[in-house]
Amino acid sequence: MSQHHVIPLKTYFKVAGALFALTFLTVIFHELHLGALAGPIAFLIAAVKAALVLLYFMHLKYDNMQNRVIFGSGVFFLALLIGFSALDIWTRIQNISTL
Amino acid sequence: MTTNDVSHGADRAHGGHSHHFDSAEHEYSSDKEGLWLFMVTEILMFGGLFVAYAIFHSIYPEMFSEGASHLDWRMGFVNTLVLITSSLTMALGIYYNQQNQPKKAFWNLIATLLLGCCFLVVKYFEYTGKFHHGIFPGRLLNMEMVNPIHQNLGLYFGLYFSMTGLHGIHVLVGMGLIAWVAIRTYKGHFNSHYFTPVEGVGIFWHIVDLVWIFLFPLLYLVG
Numbered sequence: 001m002s003q004h005h006v007i008p009l010k011t012y013f014k015v016a017g018a019l020f021a022l023t024f025l026t027v028i029f030h031e032l033h034l035g036a037l038a039g040p041i042a043f044l045i046a047a048v049k050a051a052l053v054l055l056y057f058m059h060l061k062y063d064n065m066q067n068r069v070i071f072g073s074g075v076f077f078l079a080l081l082i083g084f085s086a087l088d089i090w091t092r093i094q095n096i097s098t099l
Numbered sequence: 100m101t102t103n104d105v106s107h108g109a110d111r112a113h114g115g116h117s118h119h120f121d122s123a124e125h126e127y128s129s130d131k132e133g134l135w136l137f138m139v140t141e142i143l144m145f146g147g148l149f150v151a152y153a154i155f156h157s158i159y160p161e162m163f164s165e166g167a168s169h170l171d172w173r174m175g176f177v178n179t180l181v182l183i184t185s186s187l188t189m190a191l192g193i194y195y196n197q198q199n200q201p202k203k204a205f206w207n208l209i210a211t212l213l214l215g216c217c218f219l220v221v222k223y224f225e226y227t228g229k230f231h232h233g234i235f236p237g238r239l240l241n242m243e244m245v246n247p248i249h250q251n252l253g254l255y256f257g258l259y260f261s262m263t264g265l266h267g268i269h270v271l272v273g274m275g276l277i278a279w280v281a282i283r284t285y286k287g288h289f290n291s292h293y294f295t296p297v298e299g300v301g302i303f304w305h306i307v308d309l310v311w312i313f314l315f316p317l318l319y320l321v322g
Contacts (some may be wrong), residue, residue, distance in 0.1 A: 004127075004197060006194065006197045006198070007190075007194070009191075012187060012190050012191065012194065013187070015187075016183060016184070016186070016187040019183045019186075020180065020183060023176070023179050023180060023183065023315075026315070026320065027172070027176055027320070030172070030316075030320040038320070038321055039321045042316035042317070042320055042321050043313075043316070043317075045316070046312050046313050046315075046316055046317075049312045050309050050312055050313070053186065053308060053309050053312065054305075054309070056190075057186050057187075057189070057190050057301075057305045057308075058301075058302050058305045059298075059302075063131070064128065066132060067131060067132060067135045070132065070135040070136055070138075070139060071138065071139065071142075073139060074138070074139035074142040074143060074146075075142070077143060078142060078143060078146040078149075078150075081143075081147070081150050082146075082150050082153065085150055085153075085154055086153075086154070086157075089154050089158070090157075
C-alpha cells in the first residue's frame with residue numbers, strides 16, 4: 001500500500017488559518033447584533049468550517065466514493081430527522097382544546 | 100515479509116496484512132470504511148441533541164437568549180481556538196507518520212494531547228462557575244439563586260450540560276486514544292506504509308472538533 005494520498009503541509013496550515021479566521025468572523029457577526037439573521041449566519045459559518053475540517057483534516061476530499069456516501073447517508077438521515085420534527089412541531093394547532 | 104502471523108497479527112510496517120484481507124490496501128480501506136460508519140453513528144447521536152436544541156429554541160427563543168447570557172462567550176471562543184489548533188497538530192501527527200518522521204509525529208501528538216487538556220481545564224472552570232451560581236440542568240436549577248426571567252430556564256441548561264458533557268466525554272476518550280497512538284509512534288510502530296491507527300484516531304478527534312464548531316455559536320452566541 002504505497003498509494004496513500006499525502007496532503008502537503010501548506011494545505012494543513014492554510015485550512016487551520018481559514019478556521020481561525022472564520023472563528024473570529026463568527027464573533028464579529030455576533031457583536032454586530034443582527035437579530036433574526038444572527039442564527040442563520042452563525043450556522044452558515046459553522047457549516048463552512050465543518051466542510052473544511054471534513055474535506056482536508058479528515059481527508060474526505062481524497063477518500064473513495066464509498067466513504068463519502070457513508071458520510072452523506074449520516075447527513076441525509078439527520079436532515080430527515082430535522083425535517084420531519086420541524087414539520088410536526090410547526091404544523092401543530094396551537095389552540096388549547098375547548099373540552 | 101510474512102502475511103500470516105500467529106499471535107499479534109501481521110508485520111504491517113513492511114507491507115504485511117492480516118490473513119483475512121487480500122492485501123494491505125484492502126485492510127486499510129476496510130478499516131477506514133468501519134471508521135466512517137462509526138462517524139455516522141456519532142453524527143446521529145449528537146444530531147439528536149442538535150434537533151432537540153433547534154426545536155426548543157424555535158419554541159422559546161427568548162428563554163434561550165437568557166440562557167446564553169449566563170455563559171461567557173470568551174471561554175467558548177478560546178476553547179474553539181484550542182480545538183482548531185489541536186486538530187492541526189493531530190493532522191500533522193498523521194502527516195509526519197506518513198513521511199517516516201516519527202519524532203515529529205510524536206511531538207505533534209503530544210501537543211494535541213496537551214491542547215485537549217487545556218480544553219477540559221477551561222470546561223472545568225466553566226462548569227464549576229455555573230454550579231457556584233446555582234446553575235444546574237433541568238429542574239435542579241436553583242430558582243432562588245438564579246432568579247430567572249423564564250421559569251423554564253432549566254431546559255436550556257439541560258441541553259447545555261448534556262451537549263457539552265457528551266462532547267467533553269468524547270474529548271476525554273479522544274485524549275486516551277491519542278496517548279495510545281503517541282506511545283506506538285514513539286515505539287516506531289508506524290511508517291509511510293502503515294499508519295491506520297493514527298489516521299483513525301485523527302478522524303475521531305476531528306469529529307470531536309466538528310461538534311464543537313457547531314456547539315460554540317449555538318450555545319454561547321445565538322442562544
